[in-house]
Amino acid sequence: MRLDVILRVISKLLLPFMLVFALYVQFHGDYGPGGGFQAGVIVAAAVILYAIMFGLDAALEAVPVRVVEIMVPLGVLIYAGVGVASLLLGANFLDYDVLGHDHHHAQELGVMLVEIGVLVSVSGTMLAIFYAFAGRGR
Amino acid sequence: MIEALINMVLLTLLAAIMIGVVRLRNLFAVVILSSAYSFIIATVLIVLDAVDVAMTEAAVGAGISTVLMLAVLFLTKTEEQKPKHSPALPLFVATVTGIALIYGTLDLPAFGVPDQPIHTHVGAYYLEKSVEETGIPNVVSSVLASYRGFDTLGETTVVFTAGIGVLLLLRRNRRRNGKNGETS
């Protein structure tokens, strides 16, 4: 445990940058490569790195299982909720045009909300799967 | 031309790694090789202009699935047994399938040429109308989330369902754990 001090320090330094990069990938996805899937996987990878370097218990304290297991269905709910919202506003399912006053704004708002749903669901699922496998080893 | 050359070199590397994966029996080496394979295929995808897909493959294939497979190796064994059956029949089936498929590819359009059927229908439409209709310059994002939002909803649901399945299979039940250890 004493020998991996370099790994620990470096990964501790890397973690905030990984999370910020995930946010960049998420919200810059309309203009560059990226989107909800990529950002979700990067968030999950950051937490997994933390769990590998500092132990599963530390990771469970930072991101508890309860939170992760709520995130799994929450993402799908956000996504489908955008569809239902556009239904209630009088358009077709997942037709974003009615979400805002301006055509382009409405489309971008709809895409952003949907991508957030994807982010939450994908990162939650990947972490839940990792916790399930890691928990079996104890 | 240089694009095609880089592409061919990387693809040859992929084939070499694949031969290594088929021949090795140490599963740890196999998992690490498949991680390297994912990185190389991500590079190939960048050469093929699929930057979004390359980013996903590098994060998912080389990151998450490698971690999960290593976790499974930790829980099981890392050495594969010698196969008891002769590999002649599967080798024959694979060879015949391969020859039939390669015969089929001879009629497909050549690599990289612009005038082929795939570029005529909705693909061209998305490229032309994406900025006008959605205001999003990254066409992959606009198709994924707006034009084909239904697909992505279904796909998110599949991820959700698989996550639930893994939790049902692997999660230890906290309440019953105290009594008898493993319930199932």
Add this chain to the structure above:
Amino acid sequence: MDFLQTVVSHYNQWIAVFLMVSGLYIVVARGNMVKKLVGLNLFQTSVYLLYISPGKILGGTPPILAAEFAVYSNPLPHVLILTAIVVGVATLSLGLGLVVRINEAFGTIEEEELFARDPEA
């Protein structure tokens, strides 16, 4: 010269076919379940290659629209494969979960030993 041209224009498809049949061979010939899943995973990546290759236009750029570029590769296969990758890792993890449970129930992940130990097989 003619043959060389055929090789260059179909190299992507041939490598995809080779990766596909190698994956198929691993799935059929090897008894270890983790190895089978790795084979299945590699089989799947060959399909990514097969889908993305025809969308490429030599000299084109990635489909992120900008004023300086006119030729873009086809975005449609990218979208399909993007979702396929994430679904792929989700199903792979489900398979790995089954492997872990099989190992706990039977103490082995080799196909032959499983058949020998399961009284109903």
